[in-house]
Amino acid sequence: MTTTLLTDLTVADICDGFIYNELEGKGLFGWGGKLVIQPEYQRNYIYADGKRDVAVVESLLKGYPLGLIYFVKTEDGHYEVLDGQQRITSFGRYVRGKFAVSDAHGVPQYFSALAADLQRRIIDAKLTVYVCEGGESEIREWFKTINIAGIPLNEQELLNAIHSGPFVTKAKETFSNSANVQMQKWKAYVKGNEKRQEILRTALEWVSKGHVEEYMSAHRHDADIAELRTYFETVIDWADGVFPGMYDEMCGLEWGRLYETYHANAYDPEAVWARVKALYADEFVRNRRGIFEYVLGGEKDTRLLDVRVFDPKETKAVYAKQTADAEKKGVSNCPLCAVGHDANATRIWKFNEMDADHVTPWSKGGATDISNCQMLCKTHNRAKGNR
Numbered sequence: 001m002t003t004t005l006l007t008d009l010t011v012a013d014i015c016d017g018f019i020y021n022e023l024e025g026k027g028l029f030g031w032g033g034k035l036v037i038q039p040e041y042q043r044n045y046i047y048a049d050g051k052r053d054v055a056v057v058e059s060l061l062k063g064y065p066l067g068l069i070y071f072v073k074t075e076d077g078h079y080e081v082l083d084g085q086q087r088i089t090s091f092g093r094y095v096r097g098k099f100a101v102s103d104a105h106g107v108p109q110y111f112s113a114l115a116a117d118l119q120r121r122i123i124d125a126k127l128t129v130y131v132c133e134g135g136e137s138e139i140r141e142w143f144k145t146i147n148i149a150g151i152p153l154n155e156q157e158l159l160n161a162i163h164s165g166p167f168v169t170k171a172k173e174t175f176s177n178s179a180n181v182q183m184q185k186w187k188a189y190v191k192g193n194e195k196r197q198e199i200l201r202t203a204l205e206w207v208s209k210g211h212v213e214e215y216m217s218a219h220r221h222d223a224d225i226a227e228l229r230t231y232f233e234t235v236i237d238w239a240d241g242v243f244p245g246m247y248d249e250m251c252g253l254e255w256g257r258l259y260e261t262y263h264a265n266a267y268d269p270e271a272v273w274a275r276v277k278a279l280y281a282d283e284f285v286r287n288r289r290g291i292f293e294y295v296l297g298g299e300k301d302t303r304l305l306d307v308r309v310f311d312p313k314e315t316k317a318v319y320a321k322q323t324a325d326a327e328k329k330g331v332s333n334c335p336l337c338a339v340g341h342d343a344n345a346t347r348i349w350k351f352n353e354m355d356a357d358h359v360t361p362w363s364k365g366g367a368t369d370i371s372n373c374q375m376l377c378k379t380h381n382r383a384k385g386n387r
């Protein structure tokens with residue numbers, strides 16, 4: 001791979017023929033049509049938040065460098081922006097009058113309203129551009145390791161770059177597209193920002209059972225994303241069917257894993273939802289996100305709920321009373337040892353040799369308060385298990 005450093009390219013050069021697609025939020029072309037600003041592996045434009053795009057323009061007005069920009073020279077003699085798309089789109093939009101920047105007096109100023117010397121300062125600003133030429137694989141490998149200015153790419157954005165092709169293009173049209181009418185429904189179950197490829201990430205994790213990179217590599221040249229999309233929608237539809245209601249905690253659960261583990265079971269959605277609501281109202285349930293799997297699994301694994309444990313003050317009081325009673329009777333202070341026939345039948349355990357136990361298990365409606373608390377020796381408590 002060869003790299004050439006360009007230091008004479010100016011903002012004006014890049015803005016020559018700059019085209020921005022407002023609908024797609026993309027900077028498309030510049031530099032007289034020679035430059036493809038957003039090739040398919042690049043991120044959507046996310047600087048248009050009135051802060052980062054403004055910061056780019058302010059840097060130019062102050063004469064600060066914008067940092068390294070990387071182009072790839074393609075075989076047909078065009079250039080693609082490998083890194084710097086966000087910065088180029090920001091100044092391109094400003095020069096085209098798409099947004100204003102407040103001056104020292106707080107007055108918003110569009111490019112066309114700037115004093116001529118300030119306009120010149122922007123459009124004459126020189127950029128530092130590395131132009132890379134080489135094999136596709138070399139460039140992708142290198143892109144993975146360059147130190148990226150601005151917002152670092154997240155893992156999925158990098159994978160999109162490395163495995164770019166028809167599959168990624170189609171996948172982004174579906175999963176990275178805010179205008180997708182399904183997006184709102186999906187985001188009730190999947191956490192993240194579609195523009196940062198986080199919905200796509202989850203869809204890929206589900207269908208690949210966590211082997212995202214292998215999956216992308218295997219499907220890179222696929223002309224469609226049928227399997228990815230069908231699987232994703234199957235998981236969401238299953239979750240929507242089994243749980244006929246919505247709580248905030250349902251967003252971001254591992255629905256792919258839950259689907260794989262439980263979808264062969266039959267559920268009565270109404271009964272399921274009644275249990276979910278009851279557990280939501282249970283003050284002893286500390287982990288509400290665990291309720292859904294707890295119910296799916298037949299309400300066996302209480303660890304999922306992080307049920308409130310007894311307070312140490314309560315357990316010390318129970319220990320003192322239980323031990324005093326046991327000593328009076330000459331039996332062990334562990335009620336299960338006391339009814340046994342070995343040497344422990346009369347053993348008085350120390351406080352730290354015992355654990356608190358729900359007399360009536362929490363899962364059978366027993367409360368986590370002193371009236372339902374007994375101390376058992378550690379062996380018996382472990383054997384009883386069920387909270």
Ligand SMILES: [Zn+2]
Pocket residue numbers: 334335336337338376377378379380
């Ligand atoms: Zn015992």
